[in-house]
Amino acid sequence: MATEVVTMPQLGESVTEGTIGQWLKNVGDEVEKYESLLEVMTDKVNAEVPSPVSGKVSKILVDPGTTVPIGTPICEIEVEGAGSGESQETPAPEAAAPQAAEPAAAQTAEPSRPAPSTGEIRGRYSPAVRRLAEEHGINPAEVAGTGAGGRVTRNDILKAVENQAQAPAAGQAATAQPAREAATASFAVESAPAVIEDGDTVEPLAPVRKVIAERMVRSKQTVPHAWLMVEVDVTGLTELRSRIKDEFKEREGVSLTYVPFMMRAVVEALRAVPELNSQWNGDSIVHKKRINIGMAAATDRGLIVPVVKDADQKNIVGLAKATQDLVKRARAGRLTMDDLSGGTFTLDNTGAVGTVLTYPVINAPEVGIVTMESIVRRPVVVGDMIAIRSMVNICLSFDHRVVDGAEAGKFLQVIKKNLESIGPNTSIY
Incomplete structure (x- = not known):
């Protein structure tokens, strides 16, 4: 054996x-x-x-x-x-x-030890480490690595940046700049401690929640988020779905939700504004050829984002089957590594939890995330009359380093036009 x-x-x-x-x-x-x-x-x-x-x-x-x-x-x-x-x-x-x-705590504390004085670069550095070091003017050879065999990790560079920001040059008064550098460079900066009183319950942070927290903090600290929203009249869409949903379920074996319609509209918007289908790469922008839509899904183990690959090659039926298959396997914990990688843009159906307005956090290195809010029937002005219509808010967070307001606005207008063009007799095949 x-x-x-x-x-x-x-x-x-x-x-x-x-x-x-x-x-x-x-x-x-x-x-x-x-x-x-x-x-x-x-x-x-x-x-x-x-x-x-x-x-x-x-x-x-x-x-x-x-x-x-x-x-x-x-x-x-x-x-x-x-x-x-x-x-x-x-x-x-x-x-x-x-x-x-x-333990993880020991690994985090390790970078604060004095770096070796030899100045020798120990081993090769990953692209993420090299890029982060270049952005902040850090020499990896002067950073004590906590990885296997003394390898310098991304966290080591972040800690070095934090330590550098906390030690202003001698003779100079501390300014707001070092604090800003420390805040934007490292998600490891400690936040204000909670006040624990008698009767409070302290729950240890689950590993998945740690990863989610790290991702969210890193995104907000390193990506300049900007936000736009449009109102969309989806009365025709709601009438179409109401008319065919039972027949669709019987014929296709899956439920017909609003998500595949929204995803199809996002695909058309990405075709019209390809800048949103790109990724930030430090000193360059990567324009993605494939359109792979990440779909935020809540599970009992936390938020994950499975990816519908080549969403632009699927019709409404194909998107309905793909999205529901991913959600089902996500909640059962049966997703593969391929299901969770390769996303180029993210869609979040926040309306499923009843929201009407959200400000989503970008799934970096992607440069945009869009939400579909709750569909609400309310009075709106149609021509010179007031009518009861089914309205939905579509919200977009975008990376302002890559996308400007004009491009983001055009992106939302394409989504709006696409959804509002759907009527009771629109074909889904």
Whole structure:
């Protein structure tokens, strides 16, 4: 019997580390090849990681909530049928094993230690580390790395920027600039502590909530959000859906919601204003060829964003089936890593929870996110008369580094025109 060492997988092209969400198998449990072994969270995706082999979990090397670099050993699985000459255990690399066992708090504190004085660059740097270091004038060689083998991680650079901002040059009075740099450079800046009184309940932060908080803070600190909203008359759309929804469910096997209509309108708007279908890349803008729409979905484990790939190649029926399949698998915890990656723009159906106006946070490095609010029947002016119409607000947050107000306004107008053109007899095929 031999031992297979499972390492932290690569969950995205630019992802350099991952956080253990929860172990789905415990020590002593049998696991089949491709069966889900654990949940991993990164700044890009949340995903279940399948076991690479069949066997018995013999050791768990990294506790839930701990963040480790890609390639770090995280567990060991005993595999039957191996030759007798093989070792019972495969030791983890010396530099990586202690790091994997350290608590997350220790890893965060590590960058504050003095950097080695040799000035030697230890190993290669990931694109994310290199770009962040260049943006803030940090020399990675002077930063103490907390990754495996002393590798400098993104968090190490952020901590170095924070420390630099907190130490103004000698002889100069502290100004607002260092504080602004610290606030925008690192999501690790401590917020004001809560006041805990008798009778209050303190709930430890779940790993998924930590990742969500990190993403939201990073987006708000590094992306200059701007916001626009338009009102849309969807009376024709509501009449169409009401007329065909029962027949559609019987024929197609899925419910007909408003989401596929909105997604189709977003696709047409991205075609008309391709600047919204792009990503910020530090000193460049990446214009995406494919239109992959991320769809925010609430689950009992937190907010995730599965992606409808090539949404521009699907009609209303195809979008209805794709979106409901993703939502169903998201709530059952059966999404794959591919389902959660590759998004170029995000749509959030906030109206499902009854809102009429929201200011969504951009899913960076994307440059826009749009919401569809609750459809409300209310009196509006139509020509010279007042009529009761079904109205909906469409809200857009956009990255003002990439998109200007004129482009954002055109984007919303295309969505408005598309939705308002739908009538009771519009074909969905």
